[in-house]
Amino acid sequence: MANTWWELQILCEPDLEESIFWRLESFGCRGTASETKENSCLVRGYLPQFQAQLLDLAALSLWLRQDALCVGLSVPTLHWQIIDEEDWSTSWKQHWQPQEIGDRFLINPAWLPLPISGDRLVIKLDPGVAFGTGAHATTQLCLESLEMRFAQVPPSFADVNAQKNDVVIADIGCGSGILSIGALLLGAKKAYAVDTDPLAVQSTNSNCILNDINAEKIVTAQGSVDVLAKLLEKPVDGIVCNILADVIIELVPQMSAIALPTTWAIFSGILLEQSKSVADALEKNGWVVATLWRRQEWCCLNVRRS
């Protein structure tokens, strides 16, 4: 049987774009893209046909309606159609453009030529069906936090590069591998990347090859922190975890077990109103919340062990 996909097209007010992305992600969409249309925004989402029935699409339409009404914006329109796999990848790829993130990164779709000049660290990506194109605020907050983290070098360290090169990170919920690749480009020595979705692990592996990441610097596996803990030779220096507040809260004790007294961590995928419960869970497990960064309704917690 041919692989068929739903293409969902949502025409909305630009201020709704972020919440729609997140709705589509929770709905199971494997790829999302958006384009500006005069004063509105057209968001597209793609998911395998077998994952949703017409009734599910009707429910999605209602959620989108409620989300808009809650914030006093006009109700978006949702259209859907079935397309085959080849159309899905070409259709989505057409709408995804290079994107600068923070001061250091440029995300370049794998099928586009590289920029001719510039001093940004280029992450080449073909996320396939995995989350992590850099388009989502939560991924951006993590990359910007990593950038800050790798720029911070205590004055007592004479050899800046030696210090950076010693950093081993755990990337929990790696998706396309964007955060592991970002950390390695910033100078981390090694990344351990895990995801419960086997397609995400596949995507991380192929994106590491695409970015010429030395195979010794990246270890990937399907699973979560328990799997990662078994792969580690010793506790990690840094943790990045962009999942969802509930999952983070559940995983905090296991993440604490793979940390050193000096370990730092970056948590995202947290809605602003959920930040207190995540911070409480972290503090209960011996973490100190150093900063909270916010973008739209999302936030990212930068924490350290003591």
Ligand SMILES: C[S@@+](CC[C@H](N)C(=O)[O-])C[C@H]1O[C@@H](n2cnc3c(N)ncnc32)[C@H](O)[C@@H]1O
């Ligand atoms: C929001 S995406 C983040 C992808 C990428 N790290 C980024 O920042 O763009 C979350 C990822 O976490 C994975 N995931 C969900 N629950 C998980 C768990 N308990 N342990 C590990 N990965 C999980 C999902 O499959 C998904 O790929």
